[in-house]
Amino acid sequence: MSKSDNIYNYTNIQAFLLVTLRVLLGWYFLYEGITKIANPDWTSMGYLMDSKGLFSGMYHSMAANASVVTVVDFLNKWGLTLIGMGLITGLLTQLALIFGILILVMYYLSHPALASVTYLMPMEGSYLWVNKTLIEIFAMAVLLVFPTGRIAGLDRLIAKWTKK
Amino acid sequence: MKKNSSKKDKSSNTSAQTIGRRDIIKGLAAVPVLGAFSYAWLKKNKIDETLRQQMREVVSLTSQPVELAPAASGDPIRVGVVGFGIRGKQLMRAAGFPEPSWIDEQIKAHAENKANTNYQNYMEQEQLNMIVTGVCDIFTVYSKEAAVAASNINREGADGKMGSEPKQYKTYIEMLDAPDIDAIIIAAPDHWHAPMAIEAARRGKHVYCEKPVSWSVPELYQLVKVVKEKGIVFQLGHQGRQTESYTKAREAIEKNILGKINLIEVCTNRNDPNGAWVYDIHPEANETTIDWKQFIGQAPWHDFSLERFFRWRCWWDYSTGLNGDLLTHEYDALNQIVGLGIPGSVASSGGIYFFKDGRTVPDVLQVVMEFPKKDLSFLYSATLASSRSRGKVIMGHDASMEISDRLVIKADGDSTQYKTKIEEGLIDVNNPLYSFTPGKKGADGFATATEQYFASRGLLYTYRNGKRVDTTHLHIKEWLNCIKAGVHPSCNIDRAFEEGISAHMSTKALLENRRVFWDEDKMEIV
Numbered sequence: 060m061s062k063s064d065n066i067y068n069y070t071n072i073q074a075f076l077l078v079t080l081r082v083l084l085g086w087y088f089l090y091e092g093i094t095k096i097a098n099p100d101w102t103s104m105g106y107l108m109d110s111k112g113l114f115s116g117m118y119h120s121m122a123a124n125a126s127v128v129t130v131v132d133f134l135n136k137w138g139l140t141l142i143g144m145g146l147i148t149g150l151l152t153q154l155a156l157i158f159g160i161l162i163l164v165m166y167y168l169s170h171p172a173l174a175s176v177t178y179l180m181p182m183e184g185s186y187l188w189v190n191k192t193l194i195e196i197f198a199m200a201v202l203l204v205f206p207t208g209r210i211a212g213l214d215r216l217i218a219k220w221t222k223k
Numbered sequence: 224m225k226k227n228s229s230k231k232d233k234s235s236n237t238s239a240q241t242i243g244r245r246d247i248i249k250g251l252a253a254v255p256v257l258g259a260f261s262y263a264w265l266k267k268n269k270i271d272e273t274l275r276q277q278m279r280e281v282v283s284l285t286s287q288p289v290e291l292a293p294a295a296s297g298d299p300i301r302v303g304v305v306g307f308g309i310r311g312k313q314l315m316r317a318a319g320f321p322e323p324s325w326i327d328e329q330i331k332a333h334a335e336n337k338a339n340t341n342y343q344n345y346m347e348q349e350q351l352n353m354i355v356t357g358v359c360d361i362f363t364v365y366s367k368e369a370a371v372a373a374s375n376i377n378r379e380g381a382d383g384k385m386g387s388e389p390k391q392y393k394t395y396i397e398m399l400d401a402p403d404i405d406a407i408i409i410a411a412p413d414h415w416h417a418p419m420a421i422e423a424a425r426r427g428k429h430v431y432c433e434k435p436v437s438w439s440v441p442e443l444y445q446l447v448k449v450v451k452e453k454g455i456v457f458q459l460g461h462q463g464r465q466t467e468s469y470t471k472a473r474e475a476i477e478k479n480i481l482g483k484i485n486l487i488e489v490c491t492n493r494n495d496p497n498g499a500w501v502y503d504i505h506p507e508a509n510e511t512t513i514d515w516k517q518f519i520g521q522a523p524w525h526d527f528s529l530e531r532f533f534r535w536r537c538w539w540d541y542s543t544g545l546n547g548d549l550l551t552h553e554y555d556a557l558n559q560i561v562g563l564g565i566p567g568s569v570a571s572s573g574g575i576y577f578f579k580d581g582r583t584v585p586d587v588l589q590v591v592m593e594f595p596k597k598d599l600s601f602l603y604s605a606t607l608a609s610s611r612s613r614g615k616v617i618m619g620h621d622a623s624m625e626i627s628d629r630l631v632i633k634a635d636g637d638s639t640q641y642k643t644k645i646e647e648g649l650i651d652v653n654n655p656l657y658s659f660t661p662g663k664k665g666a667d668g669f670a671t672a673t674e675q676y677f678a679s680r681g682l683l684y685t686y687r688n689g690k691r692v693d694t695t696h697l698h699i700k701e702w703l704n705c706i707k708a709g710v711h712p713s714c715n716i717d718r719a720f721e722e723g724i725s726a727h728m729s730t731k732a733l734l735e736n737r738r739v740f741w742d743e744d745k746m747e748i749v
Binding site for chain 1: 242246247253254260268336
């Protein structure tokens with residue numbers, strides 16, 4: 060990678076790994092979103108009702124209101140899908156990361172990995188305070204401060220286009 | 224854009240602000256990943272769809288739950304209610320006549336916890352075409368409460384506007400003789416079920432009778448005779464008849480999806496005083512507020528006892544124990560699904576192992592019914608002192624079925640019918656061959672793990688759209704509609720006879736400590 064097109068001064072391996080991490084996170088978001096869109100029976104209600112911990116009251120009252128559930132379902136389906144596509148293609152990368160972090164924080168607060176609680180939803184690993192969601196939040200925060208959209212992504216074209 | 228950029232290419236070395244070939248390549252670098260994603264996604268979909276298709280070829284259940292016609296129109300049916308204890312109150316609510324205090328409780332519960340939508344669900348319950356024109360309870364407090372509930376036609380709280388109160392009768396006979404009573408709902412203790420139903424039928428009044436159908440065998444024969452002679456509409460109170468998953472279960476069995484059924488296992492597990500019939504004693508109950516003589520009826524005389532009055536299910540004198548109270552629900556469910564009929568023989572054992580409170584009926588009980596004509600055994604196992612959950616399981620040579628709110632069919636690894644398909648990997652014995660969750664649109668073995676967890680705990684579909692219909696309400700509605708249409712309901716006197724005989728055989732086997740048989744020619748228990 061020549062200096063001229065590496066505006067952040069990453070080494071090749073740094074740039075490659077950061078972009079790969081972004082694409083992998085994007086893939087993960089996209090699949091979560093697409094499967095929800097494809098399943099007409101999918102609803103966030105069970106997940107909301109399963110909430111525990113400090114903020115569970117808020118999530119439970121969301122679950123109790125059918126119109127709120129409809130909105131939450133819509134935001135999840137399309138939010139996850141658009142964030143996923145944004146991260147893979149590097150389109151509006153920073154915005155996708157911010158919304159991705161927001162959505163993950165909502166997930167983490169609804170199902171905090173506290174020592175004293177167990178959830179209906181089966182966990183695929185053993186978690187104490189730190190869980191998959193929290194690590195994803197920080198992985199995305201890392202990408203937020205080490206941007207990659209303008210190295211490999213549509214953001215690069217947009218930047219050139221607008222500055223032209 | 225491509226056109227533009229190719230034009231700019233030439234100058235890309237001189238200006239960083241123009242879009243060069245390198246920019247195009249790097250800008251679109253990750254886009255092929257979307258292609259890979261689409262490929263993976265389509266491939267996965269294809270695999271899932273092929274499996275679904277194969278499953279559909281093996282199991283396709285098309286039956287829809289019986290949609291009851293809207294509440295029949297015309298003049299409302301004038302109903303008298305006997306008994307306003309725990310079940311009587313539930314029945315009146317299901318019929319659309321709640322106690323005002325209950326409404327207040329539900330409103331309060333919703334205010335405290337928005338997720339509790341009992342009140343909203345209840346208010347959405349359809350109005351039935353009946354009015355309560357008489358109530359009868361031998362405890363004066365309950366009698367008054369029943370009259371107030373009957374007048375609560377707008378389903379309001381204590382400060383709401385009530386309709387007119389029906390007459391409170393001191394005896395059920397006086398109520399049955401009243402000209403403004405077309406039908407009665409019986410929610411009295413077990414030893415009163417048949418005598419009341421017989422008297423009602425004699426007068427040509429229709430009957431909704433709580434289970435079990437009778438306390439003794441001779442009165443059951445009498446009841447069947449008079450119901451048939453008079454042609455009244457009789458419904459036994461097994462509201463499980465309205466359960467959606469049972470309809471699907473029956474269809475699966477008719478289509479031979481389970482293969483040869485050889486064993487059925489059903490259970491009762493409860494673990495609290497209320498579930499063990501240790502009900503609260505009302506503070507205003509005493510010898511002046513209770514007509515004790517009428518309570519005893521044909522039962523052996525016993526001096527006034529508040530325990531016996533409120534917790535009558537604990538004594539054989541008035542009760543039919545686990546057999547009549549809970550085995551009958553399980554038996555009737557399976558009689559509906561499999562068409563069991565009356566067992567050829569019954570053995571039973573059990574004891575009073577936990578609630579040593581002076582009761583005479585067991586709190587742990589096993590009943591084994593043999594159905595030689597169907598080549599299958601029916602095993603009932605119950606405890607009132609452990610809430611470990613055990614499902615209703617129907618075991619066949621080719622597949623087994625577990626029924627709760629949901630219905631799950633799993634193929635048997637050693638099945639003959641599915642042998643080839645299992646070997647070819649078309650059927651996975653670890654995943655359901657078929658699963659059905661009421662309220663969910665589709666039914667297949669492919670719900671996600673998360674979905675299955677939530678659904679099996681009643682968190683998903685039964686609450687979807689905030690609606691959960693009370694099966695007791697549907698059961699009463701069916702009865703009322705049948706009265707209007709002059710036809711017989713799902714739990715009619717023939718089904719009631721099968722339920723009654725099966726339960727009595729179980730009790731006889733337990734009390735006489737022997738295996739009892741059904742003599743089909745003589746139509747009697749030997």
